[in-house]
Amino acid sequence: MKKIKSALISVYYKDKLEPLVALLKQYNVQLYSTGGTQTFLEGQGAQVTAVEDLTQYPAIFGGRVKTLHPKVFGGILHRRDHETDLAETERYEIPAIDLVIVDLYPFEETVASGASEEDTIEKIDIGGISLIRAAAKNFKDVLVVSSREQYTEVAELLTQKEGATDLEDRKRFAAKAFDISSHYDTHIFNYLNAGETPVFKASLRQRTPLRYGENPHQQGAFYGDLTALFDQLHGKQLSYNNLVDVDAAVNLISEFTDEPAVAIIKHTNACGVAVAPTIEQAYLNALACDPVSAFGGVIVANKPIDKATAEELHKLFFEVLIAPEFEPEALTVLQGKKNRILLRRKNMALPEKQIKTLLNGIIEQDKDLKTETEADFKVVTKRATTPEENQALVFAAKVCKHTKSNTIVLARANQLLASGVGQTSRVDALRQAIEKAESFGFSLNGAVMASDAFFPFPDCVEIASKVGIAAVVQPGGSVKDQDSIDYCDSQNMAMVFTGVRHFLH
Numbered sequence: 001m002k003k004i005k006s007a008l009i010s011v012y013y014k015d016k017l018e019p020l021v022a023l024l025k026q027y028n029v030q031l032y033s034t035g036g037t038q039t040f041l042e043g044q045g046a047q048v049t050a051v052e053d054l055t056q057y058p059a060i061f062g063g064r065v066k067t068l069h070p071k072v073f074g075g076i077l078h079r080r081d082h083e084t085d086l087a088e089t090e091r092y093e094i095p096a097i098d099l100v101i102v103d104l105y106p107f108e109e110t111v112a113s114g115a116s117e118e119d120t121i122e123k124i125d126i127g128g129i130s131l132i133r134a135a136a137k138n139f140k141d142v143l144v145v146s147s148r149e150q151y152t153e154v155a156e157l158l159t160q161k162e163g164a165t166d167l168e169d170r171k172r173f174a175a176k177a178f179d180i181s182s183h184y185d186t187h188i189f190n191y192l193n194a195g196e197t198p199v200f201k202a203s204l205r206q207r208t209p210l211r212y213g214e215n216p217h218q219q220g221a222f223y224g225d226l227t228a229l230f231d232q233l234h235g236k237q238l239s240y241n242n243l244v245d246v247d248a249a250v251n252l253i254s255e256f257t258d259e260p261a262v263a264i265i266k267h268t269n270a271c272g273v274a275v276a277p278t279i280e281q282a283y284l285n286a287l288a289c290d291p292v293s294a295f296g297g298v299i300v301a302n303k304p305i306d307k308a309t310a311e312e313l314h315k316l317f318f319e320v321l322i323a324p325e326f327e328p329e330a331l332t333v334l335q336g337k338k339n340r341i342l343l344r345r346k347n348m349a350l351p352e353k354q355i356k357t358l359l360n361g362i363i364e365q366d367k368d369l370k371t372e373t374e375a376d377f378k379v380v381t382k383r384a385t386t387p388e389e390n391q392a393l394v395f396a397a398k399v400c401k402h403t404k405s406n407t408i409v410l411a412r413a414n415q416l417l418a419s420g421v422g423q424t425s426r427v428d429a430l431r432q433a434i435e436k437a438e439s440f441g442f443s444l445n446g447a448v449m450a451s452d453a454f455f456p457f458p459d460c461v462e463i464a465s466k467v468g469i470a471a472v473v474q475p476g477g478s479v480k481d482q483d484s485i486d487y488c489d490s491q492n493m494a495m496v497f498t499g500v501r502h503f504l505h
């Protein structure tokens with residue numbers, strides 16, 4: 001056990017420090033501190049020696065250099081069982097520092113706030129991170145507290161051990177310090193690198209163990225901070241599969257920003273999507289698309305859930321409901337089922353890059369953020385699309401983009417009728433979609449079709465025309481495009497090309 005006799009405190013955020021400082025006072029710990037922290041501590045009635053008095057040097061360059069001095073780093077780094085180190089501390093009048101408490105400049109927060117490059121660079125902490133690394137290296141003699149999240153834990157430890165620590169404690173805090181310093185540097189690297197250096201570095205410090213992975217015999221965990229995206233208002237913990245579907249749900253609903261829209265997701269694919277004048281109607285129309293698949297699904301809305309919608313939703317067994325807001329009466333209704341997960345989506349953008357592990361590495365790509373509007377449609381048939389068909393085609397193309405390949409989406413303006421998902425051939429996807437739409441009583445006469453990739457043969461338009469599909473949207477680009485166009489012309493069908501393929505695996 002080692003008694004703590006001296007401490008250096010240099011923290012960006014001063015809050016939460018009071019109980020720890022009171023404890024150090026109780027154990028007669030000599031305190032050293034930097035400018036702002038010193039003022040705060042003295043305000044708490046603590047006696048503090050300024051780092052400037054120790055170094056006999058002022059803080060310079062607007063605080064860029066304040067603790068970077070041999071008297072500070074020597075006080076931390078000298079080996080207490082080394083005769084020569086001890087002789088040098090005497091010769092250079094270096095006092096021992098047994099505890100280092102640092103809270104770094106908030107670099108990540110500064111980047112997230114959209115600050116200028118100049119302001120962001122100033123938030124790269126140099127002295128603080130050096131103090132953390134020095135104290136962590138010398139854990140044999142020094143205890144390091146490297147973030148304000150540790151204040152409670154360290155206060156408990158010091159109380160329990162009456163102002164002392166043992167080697168195991170110090171080693172544990174040292175490991176944490178390098179976790180914090182490497183995380184910090186990873187963010188600085190990613191900010192400055194902008195893709196130039198071909199390395200992949202990520203650091204997500206929050207790990208949430210999940211009940212299990214994709215199946216109960218697989219373990220699973222989520223790395224990241226879901227609280228930045230959602231307030232969970234009710235229900236059990238999100239499972240691995242819930243998270244995968246929630247991701248698909250929020251990506252799809254982000255396509256619909258104006259009119260009320262609802263999507264119902266099963267195993268990452270939409271089994272219902274609708275846009276309507278009210279959120280209740282959008283939900284009812286989405287549900288009508290495939291009420292069988294909707295059972296146990298993940299539902300997402302782009303507008304607040306009111307009481308009437310909640311009453312409709314309450315009739316269905318679903319796993320997760322995501323919405324930007326829940327009216328209080330709606331929440332009361334929906335909370336009627338214990339496990340049902342209710343997520344209030346915060347106004348926070350998702351990252352624009354995607355990564356996935358495969359083989360013995362990771363693949364990374366930009367997210368598919370391209371959404372086609374009517375302006376992107378190039379009519380390739382003799383008959384041009386009507387305004388109503390265009391509306392339906394834009395809608396169908398949005399759903400198609402978020403459905404697993406190969407996919408065919410059949411829709412009307414503002415309602416998904418059916419989709420064929422994740423098929424090995426486009427013809428299979430279309431057949432599946434037709435069968436499904438008809439099984440739920442939808443007529444396809446006058447409906448539209450969207451395909452995630454081009455038609456290599458005219459087979460899909462031939463099948464589609466037989467059930468009355470009137471207009472088609474597809475990327476185009478096959479050597480046999482003309483065969484599909486000719487067939488559409490022969491049936492008075494309209495077809496538009498977008499030039500953009502939307503595979504989704």
Ligand SMILES: NC(=O)c1ncn([C@@H]2O[C@H](COP(=O)(O)O)[C@@H](O)[C@H]2O)c1NC=O
Pocket residue numbers: 010011012013033034035036037038063064065066067068102103104105124125126127128129
């Ligand atoms: N420049 C230095 O020598 C230095 N030493 C400590 N810091 C940081 O200064 C902050 C505290 O400063 P103050 O006590 O003046 O409010 C802490 O976040 C600490 O990590 C420094 N600032 C940046 O590197």
